[in-house]
Amino acid sequence: AQSVTQLDSQVPVFEEAPVELRCNYSSSVSVYLFWYVQYPNQGLQLLLKYLSGSTLVESINGFEAEFNKSQTSFHLRKPSVHISDTAEYFCAVPFTGGFKTIFGAGTRLFVKA
């Protein structure tokens, strides 16, 4: 069975500091891995995804995530956060054989000035 665990429910951090949001998954088959972001009063937006190939994937706004098969992790990182990065971040694993996607419980990133 596939599952997703986000280890931190909230991460407060000061502006311009680095941040890591942790995600571990469980799957017996090859996986795709996604990170979604939800800004206040909005729906979720796809931030970045790993499908195959290079294990390091990047988003257009400076986030990156690394697929680590041995540790079954897909942690999200940014070297220097901005106030505008304040949002909730969801790690997700889609089922490869259907339409279902398993979402983690979410990590609320709060960037302080």
Add this chain to the structure above:
Amino acid sequence: ETGVTQTPRHLVMGMTNKKSLKCEQHLGHNAMYWYKQSAKKPLELMFVYSLEERVENNSVPSRFSPECPNSSHLFLHLHTLQPEDSALYLCASSRSDPGDGYTFGSGTRLTVV
């Protein structure tokens, strides 16, 4: 108009009312979803439609009734709701390739009084 559009953005209804939530996508996607997002709880998948056929129903109470008249429109009909049904209801769409991810609407904030 592009993306996934949900209306209304906010809805307050009494427990005896009947109302409907609407979702529309013009992305050419062939699958549509209803999710419920409650405070401090993971995203809950409610219904999945693929090519206008319901393919998933996650034990949702019958007071929620989905309708998918065509591949671009999805409705969620509500009647005799309970206060615990107050939540953000998110619509999403996708292609059949799980590697593409979902496109979400901005959601309908529902309050049951």
